Amino acid sequence: MLRFWKKKQTHNRQPTPPTAHRQIRLDIKDRSEAMTGVTIQQVKEILTGDDLSQTVRLFDLMVQRDLHLSGALSQRRDQMQTLPYKIEGEPQEVALAEDYLKQIGLGTLLQELSSALVYGFSVQDLVWEPMTLDNKAAIAPRPTLLSPRYFAYDHSKQSDRQGLYYTQNEKKRYISTLDRRKILLHLHRTETEQIERYSPLYKAAWFVALKHQVIASNMQWFDALGVPPLIIATDTADAKVLDDVLYQALSLRSNAVGIFPKEVDAKLLTEGVGSKADFLSFIHYIDEQVSFFITGQTLATGSGSTGSYAQAKEHANRLYEKLSLDARLYAATLTDLLNKIITANFSTPKGVTLRFTVKKKGDKKEDSEVVKNLTQSGYEIPTAYIEEQFGIKGVTKAPAPEHNHTHSSDLDLYTPPARRPNQHNHNTTTPLKPLDRVSAEIVNSDLRGVEEALTQRLLQAIQEADSYEEAYALLVEDEQIDTEMLERLLSRMIANAQLAGLGDAV
Secondary structure, three states: OHHHHHHHHHHOOOOOOHHHHOOOOOOHHHOOOOOOOOOHHHHHHHHHHOOHHHHHHHHHHHHHHOHHHHHHHHHHHHHHHHOOEEEEOOHHHHHHHHHHHHHHOHHHHHHHHOOHHHHOEEEEEEEEEEEEEOOEEEEEEEEEEEOHHHEEEOOOOOOHHHHEEEEEOOEEEEHHHOOOOOEEEEEOOOOOOOHHHOOOHHHHHHHHHHHHHHHHHHHHHHHHOOOOOEEEEEOOOOHHHHHHHHHHHHOOOOOOEEEEEOOOOOOOOOOOOOOHHHHHHHHHHHHHHHHHHHHOOOHHHOOOOOOOHHHHHHHHHHHHHHHHHHHHHHHHHHHHHHHHHHHHHOOOOOOOEEEEOOOOOOOHHHHHHHHHHHHHOOOOOOHHHHHHHHOOOOOOOOOOOOOOHHHHHHHHHOOOHHHOOOOOOOOOOOOOOOOOHHHHHHHHOOHHHHHHHHHHHHHHHHHHOOOHHHHHHHHHHOOOOOHHHHHHHHHHHHHHHHHHHHHHHO
């Protein structure tokens, strides 16, 4: 192993440091404790306190406890897994980068990087080791996710990389003090302020806290009034009778019993207030706000809500905008990682760029109409675009059908444009009748034979002659071409065209 490292160091300009192939070992005692419960006052203090370790604990608790929030984050995280990507650069460097992403599993790496959607950042420990990439010996890292609960932030530092640190053996280890090839830091900046507010969960956290506070209050109310209080109306004043009634009422497991005269109208103070409908409406409102902050949608809550087609399209556009932002941020981090590997394996690296392809989901019918209009306008659509747009693999262009020459060429010579057959309708088999007797004679004449003979002789004359004038002279002397018949046909066509023009003008 040491020989391999020495060999790579003499070949590359920037040798990998010996510490780069040792994994960072973190003790569980240095990790911040999980939060088991939180009050509204604590949430307020955490969100305004700008303490990264406390913010991570709060976000971790919310993702575990709120299924709607977890589902919205999963939707935004999972959509990255299906995006196609492309690596641009020198062929050898691109081949090495593509093989590397295959070996380590890009999907797993993206899933770990996307934890930054929850916490605002993701830190990968890069453990460098020998690999075979593109059928060649190389050195590359295997990323390992470091839990965000190990990290804290020093706001006295000037940048995120300088301020972010973890505790190891009760000592602060700042990210900036480690070699850049050892740590891959991904910051998912959805805000421009401090790191605690990068996560989209920061804005949704207050709504989630309010939602669970209302749920907890309702649970306490239902627990206290799980067995409704009994209200007994009686007209007796006998103390023994009242004691017997009270004993029997308490034996029914009621939490409270009241005995009043019949004339007294006793009601609960909360009667008619805080109904089930109000409670569910509030919960639904909170879920909509969370969906809006995380995915930009409100119809995708899964709570039975409905909306118009226009709203659904608008929400799809909002999700597309979120996906475009995520793809750009992840691509920048992955490009940085790939260039680290290329720098370690090539003496004169040029560098590569990774880009994700984000397609806007549209109406297939509308897309097909666009393709149809472009094709009819004379533009040729690449088959690769058709396959990508409609998800149909192996698209090939159908062979052009054989047209009846009488309908497609000869008739066009004498048929006015308004009466010509639709050339795009290949299923038309009904023959069109000529306009007049002159047109009929033209159709019945052996015009195609004359055309073919003239074309062949023309090509032959051009090949034999040195100039167009000489070719014209050869054609004039050619006795094989029935020039008289050709002149008669042309005269009839010219006359017929003039008559058709006059008819159109009238």
